[in-house]
Structure formats: C-alpha cells, structure tokens
Amino acid sequence: MPKKIDHEERKNLIFRSALRVFGEYGYKETNLSLIAQECGLSRTTVYQYFSSIDDVLHYAVKAGTDSLFERYTSPEWQGTCGPFELLQRIISDILDRADEYKTEITNFILVMKTLDMDLDETIHHRTVKLKLFLSRLIRKGQTEGEIKQTDTADLVGKIIILIQTYCLHLAFFENQAKQVRELLESYILSVKA
Amino acid sequence: MPKKIDHEERKNLIFRSALRVFGEYGYKETNLSLIAQECGLSRTTVYQYFSSIDDVLHYAVKAGTDSLFERYTSPEWQGTCGPFELLQRIISDILDRADEYKTEITNFILVMKTLDMDLDETIHHRTVKLKLFLSRLIRKGQTEGEIKQTDTADLVGKIIILIQTYCLHLAFFENQAKQVRELLESYILSVKA
Amino acid sequence: MPKKIDHEERKNLIFRSALRVFGEYGYKETNLSLIAQECGLSRTTVYQYFSSIDDVLHYAVKAGTDSLFERYTSPEWQGTCGPFELLQRIISDILDRADEYKTEITNFILVMKTLDMDLDETIHHRTVKLKLFLSRLIRKGQTEGEIKQTDTADLVGKIIILIQTYCLHLAFFENQAKQVRELLESYILSVKA
Amino acid sequence: MPKKIDHEERKNLIFRSALRVFGEYGYKETNLSLIAQECGLSRTTVYQYFSSIDDVLHYAVKAGTDSLFERYTSPEWQGTCGPFELLQRIISDILDRADEYKTEITNFILVMKTLDMDLDETIHHRTVKLKLFLSRLIRKGQTEGEIKQTDTADLVGKIIILIQTYCLHLAFFENQAKQVRELLESYILSVKA
DNA sequence: TATGAATGAGAGTTCATTCAT
DNA sequence: GATGAATGAACTCTCATTCAT
DSSP, X not given: OOOOOOHHHHHHHHHHHHHHHHHHHOTTTOOHHHHHHHTTOOHHHHHHHOSSHHHHHHHHHHXXXXXXXXXXXXXXXXXXXXXXXXXXXXXXXXXXXXXXTHHHHHHHHHHHHHTTOOHHHHHHXXXXXXHHHHHHHHHHHHHTTSBXXXXXXXXXXXXXXXXXXXXXXXXXXXXXXXXXXXXXXXXXXXXXX | OOOOOOHHHHHHHHHHHHHHHHHHHOTTTOOHHHHHHHTTOOHHHHTXXXXXXXXXXXXXXXXXXXXXXXXXXXXXXXXXXXXXXXXHHHXXXXXXXXXXXXXXXXXXXXXXXXTTOOHHHHHHHHHHHHHHHHHHHHHHHHHTTSBOOOXXXXXXXXXXXXHHHHHXXXXXXXXXXXXXXXXXXXXHHHTBO | OOOOOOHHXXXXXXXXXXXXXXXXXXXXXXXXXXXXXXXXOXXXXXXXXXXXXXXXXXXXXXXXXXXXXXXXXXXXXXXXXXXXXXXXXXXXXXXXXXXXXXHHHHHHHHHHHHTTOOHHHHHHHHHHHHHHHHHHHHHHHHHTTSBOOXXXXXXXXXXXXXXXXXXXXXXXXXXXXXXXXXXXXXXHHHTBO | OOOOOOHHXXXXXXXXXXXXXXXXHOTTTOOHHHHHHHTTOOHHHHTTTOSSHHHHHHHHHHHTTTTTTGGGXXXXXXXXXXXXXXXXXXXXXXXXXXXXXXXXXXXXXXXXXHTTOOHHHHHHHHXXXXXXXXXXXXXXXXXXXXXXXXXXXXXXXXXXXXXXXXXXXXXXXXXXXXXXXXXXXXXXXXXXX
C-alpha cells in the first residue's frame, strides 16, 4: 500500500507556486523548471498532475479565482448594518483585497490574455453570484428607502465595471488606481437616497 | 564611396516592423526571425542597429507612441467649431483611433508589462502634451461660457483616466468597452455649461 | 496465507498484452504504460515479472509463436483426405492465418529486427516441427503415388521459404502478396504426381 | 559576402550520416544527436537543412534510392552480349548490389515501415524504369529467338517480385537469401528458348 | 505482492546570438 | 554594411525505472 496523495491538494500546491513564479519573474520568464523548483518537486513530477504547462496555467487562473466572492454570503457580512452601508463596506473590501492581490490579478490578466482565454466570459462566471447578491442588496436598500430608485441592473453593471476598472488600473497604471477608487466611492455615494 | 545608410531610419524601419509583428502575432509569438522577415532584412543585420531583441522591443514601445497626439494641434482640428464641441470631437476621435489600433494597444501594454517597463511614466510622457492642450481648450471653453467652472486639472485628469480605462477595457474586456465610452461621453456632457 | 500467484501465468498475461499493443500501435509507439494498461496492472507491477521492457519484448516475440503450428497434428487435420490434398489444405490454412495475423506478423518481424534478435534461428525453432510434419506427409504422398519423387528436404525447404516470402510480402508489400500465394500454389501443383 | 554552402550537398551529407547511424545503431536507437555527431555538425545545425528528424528520414529513404537502377541504361551494359546473357548479368548485378547494400536495404524498409510511408508505391516508382528496360530487353530476346515466347509483362512482374523477395530475405532471413537467389536464377534459365 | 510517487536521462525543437566572409 | 552559417542554452515533454509503503 503506497503513500496516497491528495491530487487536488498537489495541484493547488503547484498552481500556487506557478502564480508565485509569475509574480517574481513575469509570464515570459516563467517555465516549468522554475515552477517545479518553487514547489520542491522535480520537473517531471509536475506532469503527474498536469498534462502540460499550459494546463498548469489554465488551472491556475481558473482555480485561483473560483471562490473569489463567496465570502460575502457568509453571516458575518449580513445583517450587521443597513443595506447601503453594507454595500459600501463590501465594495471597499473588494478593492482592499484587490490591493492585496495586485500581483496575482496582474498575472491573472496577462496569463489569460497570453493563453487566448476568454477573459470576458471567465469574469462573467466569477462575478455572476456577486451580481445577484448585489442586486438583492440594492433592491433591499431601495425598499428600505436607503438607496435611490434607479435601474438595479444598470447600477450593478456600472459597479462591476468600475471594480474591473480598478483592477485594470491597479495592474497596469498603479499610480492612478487611487483616483479610480475615489471615482467608484463617489459614484456609490451618488446613489444614496 | 560606400553607401551611406541613415541609422535612425533603419532603426525606425525595424521597430515599426516589430510593432506590426506584435499586432499580428502577439508578444509571446514575436521573435527576431519574424521581425527581420517583416522588414526584409536578415536576422543578423538587425544586430547592426540593436544590441539585442529586448533592445528592439524597448525601442519599439517607447518610440511607437511618440507623436501619438500631435495631430490635434494641427489647424484642421482648430477653429472649426466651439471649444466644447471640439473637446467632444477630439475625445471621440481618440476613442475611434483606439478602436482602430486595439491590437497594437493590447500588445503595447502586454509588452511593456512583460519587459518591466514603467507604463505610468511612459503614458505620462506621451500624454503630457495632450493634457496641456486639453487644459487650454477647457479654459477657453470656460472663458467662453461653454464649459462649467470646475477645477481644470481635475477635469483633465478624469478625462485622461477614462480614456485609459477605455483602452484597458478594449484590450482586456472587449464587450464592455462600449459602456465605458458611454460613461465618458456622459461625463463630458455633464461639464457642459 | 499470502495469495499465491502463478508467475508463469502472469508473464503470459503480460507478454500477450504486449503483443496486442504491438498489433495495435506498432513497435515505436509501444511502451510500458500501454502494456500495463492493456493487462490491467500497474506499470511497476510488471517489474515483478520482467527486469526491463526489453525483457518483456524478448519474451513476447519468443513465446508469442510457440505453438504456432501445433494445430496440424490434431486429428481433425489428419486422415480426412489424401496426402496431397491435405498438403494443399494445410498450406492454404497457413497463408489464411498469416492474412489474419498480418499486423502481428509485421510487428513481430520489426520488433525482432529492432531488438537485434536472430530471426533466422527463431523461425527455425518455430518451424522445425512443421518441417518434420510436412516431410512425413510428403513422403506418405510419394509412397501413395500422389506426389512426385523428388528430394523431400529440398521440397519442404522451398515450401517453407515461400511461406516466409508470403509473410514478408504481406508485411511489407501488401499489394503483391496475392501473386506470391499464386506462385506457391502453382508450385505445389507442380509436384503433384 | 558570407560563405555559400550547397544546401543539396549538405542535405546529402546529413542523410548519408543518418543511414550510417541506422546501420550501426538500428532505427530505434537513431536520434538527431547521433546523426549530427556522425556528420560533425551540431544538433541545431541540422535544422538549417531539415525541418524535423522525420524530414531527415523521409529524405534519406527517398534520395537514398533515387537513381538506383539508372546504371543499366549506360552503354557499358548495352551491346556487349546477347539479350539473354545481358538479362542474366543484370539480375546478377542487382542481387550483388543488394548484397553489398544489405544494411541500407534493411534500414530502408524499417524506416519506411515505421514512418508509415507507402513502400508499395515507392518501390513502384523506383522500379518503373527498370521494368520498362527489362520489357524491351526481353522482347528483343524473344525477337532474336533467345527467350521463350511468354507474356512479357507477367515475366517482368515475376522477376521484380523475386528481386524484392531476395531483398526481403536478405534483410530479415539472411541465411535463406542464397536459396532465393538460386530460385530466381533457375527461373531465368527456365525462360531460355 | 502490488503500486502510487517520484525522478533522471534524454528526446525533439526553438531561438537569440556570434562569427567569418 | 550585410548576411549565410553555425551553435549553445534552454524549453517542453516522454518514458523506463527506482523507491517506499
């Protein structure tokens, strides 16, 4: 009976190493040797878990964002305050986390672009639950008279776009991210009833 | 009497080929063979003008945007209409040209990021003249009563950021670029006196 | 009480899988993974029975033809007709079976050649019983006046060579195998008394 | 003006090295390193002349047999004796040369088989001129009363098949080639008028 | 006995770069 | 100045084989 290893865990170990290597060396310099070295495995061992280097990258960008916005449905993000303040706090938290994972976001975008993956669609998948959640929150805020009566879908759409804009600026024009944050915050304030 | 060859001209020929190859093949696929082929020179000849391939790329992305916004100082963009309409038309033209050069913009950003070049600074250099020009135009518009009296620097800053945002979305989230354009257009309208 | 496993049987299982894989994928594509997969064992288990992959192949091509011509000594191939007709039927059956196992024969030859094994000697071993059997049959035919009085050994030798020729053409010049069959059949007819 | 190298000559140098390596190491062991080493070039230099290793092999088997039977149309093989004797001498010469190039023939067959090239068709191409030449010779012999009046095409076809058979036995059953030669020689004698 | 885990050796291939003419 | 020739370094990927359980 040989040692049993959790494949999923190993895959995670590897792709997280991949993301770290991206962060340190940039996409063009990233190769299997570095990734294997980073996670203390031999080059060939990686092939036990991924069929190719592109497979690693695909997995990395997919798994790396899977449960991105799940946290906001947890109880601690519910009912502690009114809908508008909750909206503010959630958006603020998203941007803070974007700050924290700046390198990962940048690499995520670069890798997806380089692998010719569909960013639009991927982002859509990752944010669909968040959109739903925000919609409900906003409608609740409107019912409770905290948020202006405007087209909810349009409002959510704009928020999402501005969050993406923040991430893009973070990744490519660091200096201006702060201004985008202000823009988003003032936009939120403008929908207060 | 040996043939005299204009070094600068050759460098231009080469880096423009490099940009064209970027546009067609993307950064990861771009290599010296393709660039040399594109400009009808042999691979080795390129080394007479650039010390390495990274040198070509650095030069390309730097010089590639040099006279980007010069056109708006030409007479045909002056005096044909009032300051506000001119502002609208210039911004519209910038976005249209961004549409046209979408691939080049995308690769430009990717290459700069991959080469660890300072996008912030580069963009600042490229847009400093445009900013100046827009400032004057806006101040003129304010004097003539066509544009609201607001902080000019802030207004110009926001416009530039939104233009950059448009380019970023164009490059990475194609589907949403249209909404960013609307956002920018409605923002411009909101400063009309 | 540990499970007892018949080593010989396992070896047989493995080499028969190897032969099947040869037949399907050809020698160059055959590897241990495929063989192990084919017999439902893990790659490493094979090493319990063979010391290397070449060992498997050696064994396979040697043992793979062991009881090739045993069938002709069975009662159903005896006494049902006269010696000459029996000779005709046996040769026809051999060629038919060669047709059926064309791929296996081809790979068998290729593998032996690639492994630097002595085809001459191997074939000699495999056919020695058949030769003996044919000799007896021919001599019986000569006694009964059905077959011409010629040098039996020479006759048998020629038949064997022509059978081998048929196999070789089958393996390498498919289109001409039919003509070789005709050649062999007409040769047999020519020794009829 | 850099040194100019005859590409065709280099290709020849390389594929001849390839054939030599086949002869020494066998197909399975042959690789680009060995071929490059054999002809004193670096592994990468080979790629200046061939696009892949399979390309080398294809070229080798094609070019290796291109002018195989051209010699028999030269004057020294003409008019020195009567048609029947010439036929005997040509066939004898072909078999002698087959003896001489035994290794090459073996590798030729193995490589073609492994590369999934059409042996039937290739051989047809290589022998079409020889067939024509033999047809004319035989018809001349028939006119001059030296050769029996039989179906020329059939006769030529049988000779070609027997030559191929000789090559196959040479390659795979060395010990029996001699008997095939005798078979062919006696067959030729049997068509003497 | 059986097998998952791991790996070293080596394959084909690409490409920036140097050298000699 | 220009360029064919040549190559070393590095990459992805395969596979037989060993190790530890």
